[in-house]
Amino acid sequence: MGLLIDLRPLRQSPAFARMWIGSTLSGIGGQLTVITVMLHVFALTHSTFAVSMIAVAGLVPMILAGLYGGMLADAFDRRRVALIAATVAFASTGLLMTLTWTHAVTIWWLYALSMIVAAANSVGMATRTAIVPRLLPREMLAPASALNGVAFGMTVMVGPAVAGLLVALTGYGWTYTIDVILMLSMFLGLWTLPALRPEGEIVRPGLASLVDGARFLRGAANIRMQYILDICAMTFGQPLVLFPALGTVILGGGAVTTGLLTAAVAVGTFLSSLFSGRIVHYRWHGRGIARAVQAYGAVIALFGVVLLAGIGSGRATEDSPDVLLIVLACVTLALSGAADNVSSIYRNTMMQAAVPDTMRGRLQGIFVIVVAGGPRLGALYAGVLASLTALWFPPLLGGLLVIALVAVFVRLSPRFRSYDAEDPQP
Template identity: 30%
Template sequence: MDVTPLRTSRDFRLLFLAGTVFYLGGMVSYVAIPFQIYHLTGSNFAVGAIGLVELAPLVVFGLYGGALADHVDRRRLLVLTGLAQAVLTAVLAANAFREEPSVTAIFVVAGLLTAAGALQRPSREALAPRTVRHEQIPAANALDSFGRQVGVLIGPAVGGLLAAYVGIGWCFVVDVAGLAVATLLYVRMRPYPHQVETTPPSLRAIGEGWSYAVRRKDLLGTYLVDIVCMLLAFPVVLFPALAADVFEHPQLLGLLYTAETIGAVLATVLSGWTARVHHHGRAIVLAAAAYGLFIGLVGLAPTIWVVLALLVLAGAADMISGVFRGTVWNQTIPEHMRGRLAGIEMLSYSVGPIGGQVRSGLVADLWSVRGSIASGGIACVGGVALAAAWLHDFWRYDSRTDEHATAERARRAARGE
């Protein structure tokens, strides 16, 4: 793994550390919320329905947050939204420590947290490429993913242990601490003023971002493939039932949450080869199809240990796809559009999982947990193949000759970046 961005850029180091602790705390809550809802209701659909509550705030505030990131001070927006998330997570902690926690409160606060996170993420994604030189973007993407995955790897295990032995409320306390640390790291970054005249956030500004994305078939392919994978083959919502009911090993729930992350970390550590790949569209398609295949096999696995091995492979494939998607985005999107496109990117890798939670929970309740996972993985492979066949420009994308990649490379070279 190329660590040059960490050695040469102070602000990238701050973003790296902030992302690590942010996801460490966030993934503790990620385990706690579905575990608490399942414990209180006993319904897989109720666990999946949390996605329905999060969907509208994600779409509305994700798009608005992207437009806002192209107009206001991105660092300041990171700080303000980080504080808002810390306060809301503290409310979840207070609710969890009650004798009879309110399910309604969980759903309401989950929606508000989604809104705050949707406002924040486009600014972070848009700011990251400016902290490194253009040629360091692939390495920075891999390192950024590695930092997040370290948090994601440790967080679910910590969350599972805290939920089982000291109570769900402490999961949210850990998340509050992580949010506070991440926000302080954002405060320490230097200002990054916009380099060109900005566009105030509006429906017109959001529409300009959508129009740009739709015209770019290479970008459209990155969004579509990710949505297909997550919508059809995202079984995380079924992990509590898979561990407790199918395999009767509830104590291994944390391992189910961390298995994909282990694969992702391994893939990232060995990611040096990605800098030598130029046909990013093909790499994304092949990695996404492999992800769907491994998830489909999870539904057929005879033991929970085989499930864990398959999830490790699925996590590695998903991470490879993610590294190449991020490289296409950060090496081809001009600075003045980066916030709005980051908002669309966020929707592509957030709406899919939310819809996937609902699909998985509903199919599991109507059919079976195994059937839901296996059918989703098979459908994912087919969906990715259809997307690649439809978007020829995406499959043929070559970073050495693509007009958008060469134009952005020239712009950054002119600015000494």
Template identity: 35%
Template sequence: MRAALERHFADTRPVAIPEYRRLLAGQAVGFIGFQLTGVAVAAEIYSITKSSFWVGMMGPVALVPLVVFGLWGGAVADAMDRRKLLLISSLFTWGATIALLVNALTAKSVWVIMAAVFVQSSGFAVSSPTRQAIVPRLVPTDLVPAANTLSFLFSSLGSVLGPLLGGVILATTDFSAAYAIDAVLFTATLYASYRLPKLEPLGEVTAPGPRAVADGLRYIMTSPIVLMSFAVDIVAMAFALPRALFPQMAAERFDGSEFAFGALSASIALGSVVGGVFSGWVGRVRRQGVALTVVIALWGLSVALAGLAEPLWLCVALLAVGGFADLVSAVWRQTILQTYAPDEMRGRLQGVFFVVVAGGPRLGDLRAGATASAFGLVPAWVGGGLLCAVSVFAVGLSVKSFRNYRVGS
């Protein structure tokens, strides 16, 4: 029985390490509030403007700081104490949530929301790659894949609980309550960051700046396996992510139900949670290049079918299948990157990884909102999923080294 559990369920050995356990717990609790705020922001903007275009415009507003500060923050993480950097950047994210709370109680301005999202994204763009660069310093190398899986699992769990909590809160109170709860929950992240040991740079230190960023980009461009793992993820998020369409879907197909909006917002992450729990098989897949291509195509097809589903339960279930595929993809891509990179480069490479992972969905928001305004809800939703499934095979199988890649080769 123990052998069967170890083969099929998530490896929990990293939680025996106190520093990693606190970091994971702080991330898990704080991410619930972060997702709660994301749902509230989308709903508040739609409430003010009645337009998916403006909801989609939050994509580029968040994308610019994610790109700039993700790259810069990764370079800084290689040149200073990562504990201190994580704490400072987390304080910026927390301050942005306070600004959203004040705005919801007073002005209710879309422009204030955009400014707060910009600051929040800036802090998140620095803290996320820094946190991922810290993980290999806290756990042994052989436990890095398990630690990555747990991180994605609890982030996905937060992505389920946050939107579901958001649906309940928005149906019973108002936007300010959502932001207030986020501000309280985020103190767990601040505490976990404070309790970390000092994490001074190892190896050769490169001063943060264009040269350091260029070194990280050069490393990626000369590694086809890593480069293609980024490319297929951009295809998945930019073409198929339907997140910006959830308010319109809830309004048009499900009679404006707040519960439906919360369920749609949580559905992808729900599938990711299931994928994380039953992730014991993930590490045994050898041909990860082909496997990445297949699971991302599955993501696109699941999204397309969800756009055609009439019952709420079926739409949620299909999006959950896509979330399962997305979790598996994320674990493989993160592990490939972390095991390739030396510590003195890890922050910069995690910065690029973060830009791709966090920036791709923002491009997806912009694509979804713009195409929905031009062609309607269903063509934007279904067409994006089908385009993803077709494009990922064209991209993922076009490079021989990625197509033939095996773990350890």
């Protein structure tokens, strides 16, 4: 059992390998746009609250799309559903690029197109994740989750850093253009998949399908608990919305610092996946999730302490960054990325192994809502609290809340603590 990542899923399934490569390249482009939209909104409004509202505005469409997209994935060819979702995201990003180059973009266009992309990505993510167990045997699911961690690490490590540099050097139009080009790789990965109709009894999308999924989730205590823990972590421990202001007010460096802070999270994700050889063979996934989420809360609180030190020093400006504080902030964020990724490996594997194929799309739809919706609630929490108090206060308080809440919830769920990956039970 080595320390380095297990590459066998890429060798055993060429279809999985192609989808993984396509998702990675298009993900880099998507991260370019995520950061660029944040910087674009901040440049137009100079408001952290306005930046946080991008995430909040996309929450309701994302929830509805995730639920309905999960039902679609359980009723139709999953390859086709994923292709349609990718097409919608591609067209929306193309329109954003066109509006920017023609100087017709407004704050409302940024909000509206962000909502559409969030909804399309919600459907696509739920469907692609439900596809993976059809391409790989069960023993390869945890290594596949680690590989997805590497992909996510690369996308968030490269995308934001390049976005910050591109915005600083060339403006917004080129960044959106590069995203449009990179998104083409997603179609290659999906187009070459075989047809993937769901196995078992098929329930047509609608109220009956939704009720059927809710009934299954009601009896799936382990799945519910991992949802709860992730919501706690992302609601109270997600400081991303603060990054544009930090580059201006506390740490200095402007857009470049914003990109570096976001990329630091991905560095931790990437490295923890790269050295995941032993992590993926740990069988007690419930305990692994709980410990990783508490570690995440601890380093987010430490990030708040670093920001508080920056307030005390008062040395940084947008043109004169405080390099030491930026390095310390990046280290804490890298540790948070590592902790979140370990939790993600166990959560994804639990979802794919313990949920039957006939339910996998709907449960993945809910899972995507939790994974993507939690940070949006976190954006609202951090944006509002920072507006009322100070930029350092939301991560410090939130990290401590995460530690306490996880301890309480896991204490009340002995079944979750004893979850065994060799006998997966929802």
